[in-house]
Amino acid sequence: MSKLSVAKRDDFVNMCIWRGDASGGSFVDYKIPVSETQTVLDAVTWVQRNVEPGLSYRFACRVGMCGSCAMMVNGRPRWTCRTHVSKVIKNNQIRLEPLRNLPVIKDLVCDLSDFFAKWLKANGRFVPTATREHPVKKISPLSRQRQAANAAIECINCAVCYAACDAVEQYPNYLGPAALNRAWTLVNDVRDDGKRERLRAITADGGCQCCHSQHGCASHCPNELNPARSIAGLKQVAVTAIFKGEV
Amino acid sequence: MIRPHQKQPLWLAFAVHRMSGIGLALFLPAHFYILGTVMKDTRPLDTFLHWSELPLVRVAETGLVFLLAVHCFGGLRLLALEFLPWTPYQKTLAALAASLALFVAVSFLLNGI
Amino acid sequence: MPGLRLYLAQRISAMVMTPLVLTHLGVMIYAIRGGLGTTEILSRTQGSLLWGSLYGLFVITVSIHAAIGLRVIAYEWFKLSGLLLNLFAILVGLGLLALGGQAVYTVVLA
Numbered sequence: 174m175s176k177l178s179v180a181k182r183d184d185f186v187n188m189c190i191w192r193g194d195a196s197g198g199s200f201v202d203y204k205i206p207v208s209e210t211q212t213v214l215d216a217v218t219w220v221q222r223n224v225e226p227g228l229s230y231r232f233a234c235r236v237g238m239c240g241s242c243a244m245m246v247n248g249r250p251r252w253t254c255r256t257h258v259s260k261v262i263k264n265n266q267i268r269l270e271p272l273r274n275l276p277v278i279k280d281l282v283c284d285l286s287d288f289f290a291k292w293l294k295a296n297g298r299f300v301p302t303a304t305r306e307h308p309v310k311k312i313s314p315l316s317r318q319r320q321a322a323n324a325a326i327e328c329i330n331c332a333v334c335y336a337a338c339d340a341v342e343q344y345p346n347y348l349g350p351a352a353l354n355r356a357w358t359l360v361n362d363v364r365d366d367g368k369r370e371r372l373r374a375i376t377a378d379g380g381c382q383c384c385h386s387q388h389g390c391a392s393h394c395p396n397e398l399n400p401a402r403s404i405a406g407l408k409q410v411a412v413t414a415i416f417k418g419e420v
Numbered sequence: 421m422i423r424p425h426q427k428q429p430l431w432l433a434f435a436v437h438r439m440s441g442i443g444l445a446l447f448l449p450a451h452f453y454i455l456g457t458v459m460k461d462t463r464p465l466d467t468f469l470h471w472s473e474l475p476l477v478r479v480a481e482t483g484l485v486f487l488l489a490v491h492c493f494g495g496l497r498l499l500a501l502e503f504l505p506w507t508p509y510q511k512t513l514a515a516l517a518a519s520l521a522l523f524v525a526v527s528f529l530l531n532g533i
Numbered sequence: 534m535p536g537l538r539l540y541l542a543q544r545i546s547a548m549v550m551t552p553l554v555l556t557h558l559g560v561m562i563y564a565i566r567g568g569l570g571t572t573e574i575l576s577r578t579q580g581s582l583l584w585g586s587l588y589g590l591f592v593i594t595v596s597i598h599a600a601i602g603l604r605v606i607a608y609e610w611f612k613l614s615g616l617l618l619n620l621f622a623i624l625v626g627l628g629l630l631a632l633g634g635q636a637v638y639t640v641v642l643a
Contacts, residue, residue: 248424273425337425343609382540386501388430388510408502411537412544420537442606445599445625452592452632456639473568485561492554495547502544524558532565 213253240331250336297355300367334390346379350390350400357403486525493517585641592633600626
């Protein structure tokens, strides 16, 4: 049963929103009216439209498909469009901050450049072996490798896992769960030709060995992916490569 | 001290593994020292071992046995996670490791009474 | 920060140590039954090549394992890095090796 099921028109919720930029900031309180099935994105939008037009935040699809609205909600990284106020409210308050582990631009907007740079650094890019002249390679969706790739392929780069990860916080070079998860899908793509460079990337300083298997990534991924599982797979690949002398 | 994003079972498993490792690392030099020096002359060790029969000391020893067991079984869980075929039952394995460690520690405690 | 080879050494030392730890846990539970006096311990360990080898190997692997483990913590919690970090790890490893070696020697050979 929703905690706000007996809400009346003049019931309010306190939004405690981080305001500031790269040089610093602080939390500011905003009282917003409650409504049923209100999401945290609804709430922050209400603040920006009715109280504080200068509040900066990101969103796009508002239906849980793009991942743009990711923020720290009461200390946990979530998609605000898919988070009901009633489910996360604590002492009639919701605390909103920009995603952890990323530099802040302004208010709830952070700079995802590092996140994407690491995606490339982990060689998260498919390297083709065939051209349009070749016949289409037949790959069974039931093959072990294709199933492994498919299980991890639906990442939309929302950076929730990156924000949830303590290893990312501790190791500035650490590629992070999303980048390594993508590398894993390519390691399992039999058509891909970038395996040697990718192996070097995932075993270098900041590679898969930084992961402590805390599963912050898996427990917070809104798409229910499991980067921890992908990274465990990469560790096996890495260790095999050491014994084969490939690394 | 534990932040909201850390309030999930496998982070707790990590924390237990780290804390038990630190506890063992701090205990080990003392353990080695006692075995390496006191053992030379049987009288001091007998006095020491007699002192170690005090209930509080026995409880502390049980705690140390638990630390070793939980670090070992938690470590086996990690080795399985990293080197064996993946299983989705990670939380169950963490629970199993903790339970086995508790079993070993209580066995030690009860066998000494 | 942690290199892949240190990671592997940590895992290998853990694998080697597993049967040794299980043996040690078994020994402790067995020994605590009916108490353990010095003479009883020493009578079983003195001159025993088996116990010397087992616990000698235990000391070597735990020195490696603890040194690498504490190295990670020294970086994550205290932000030690570079030469200082490696020096710390080496000191821990050698320290445990020395103390542990002394303990094995005393219990088996002295």
